[in-house]
Amino acid sequence: MKVVELNRMNLVGIRVVCPGDQYVHEIPRASVILKERLNEISGVVQPARLIGAFFVEDLTEEDDGYWVSVEVNDITAVPDGMVSVVVPKQKYAVQRHKGPNYEVRNTYEELHNRIKENKHERLLRSWHLEISDEWGDGDANHIEVDLYDTIK
Template identity: 35%
Template sequence: MSIEFVKLETKEAFTVVGMECLLSPIEAPKIWHPFIQNIHLIENRVNSTVTLGVCDDLNQRYIASVEVNKLDAVPEGMVSFVIPANEYAVFKHKGSIQGINESFQEIGKWLHQNNYKGTQKPPFFELYDEHYQGENEESKFTIYMSLVKI
């Protein structure tokens, strides 16, 4: 497992649609299977090869989701969520998804060493694209950590 800082990036607000669960190391992985089985129900997807894992820390929930460019309807059993405009530190995680906790520890160290702190709006989201391979050690995905300078 490795984590690499990629860049600082400012993103405009955007909307996601997906399935939510309690924010926990046990519950969050469980939501992905039913979400992927029903992903075809979501209209107006921005990118058909990208999914997002959104941490809504304020409400203690995790949302397996996709970005939409227009919110016409939210399928039954799903929610919509607006990720507000924010500045992010962007990191690339390489390795099995099982190493994600170590990646977040390294991200915390990077934030501290570079005089940043995370925010709670939401604190982070994970971007999974065609490079994501689950348990495979060659798997890659991107973590966007919202931040402010201290």
């Protein structure tokens, strides 16, 4: 685990809302669609970097879901069927996950234990991120992603 601080990020992408057990199927599908539509998004900072954003605790309907996105310089125009999100400057505990996406929960459990051991406090009502520098091909059996859990 490492601790990092990331500056504010402007994200544009596709919001996925589905039953909890379906995210392992729907997120890879949305990332394939986003990759195909990447040319429609203006000012992409790093086209090869996929950023997932979500709240751990959903208190409202508008906070529910998972945002499959890319970072942009400025949110000027959002293509039809896409959404934008501004993630403020935040501090994160980070751990890499390699393997099937259905095993990501095990990596999160390990990360949460390390956060607790290091006496950090998780911020459940803040944006959490999953950042990958490989888009993959929709194959959920092999992903490589850095898990960014927001901490105080």
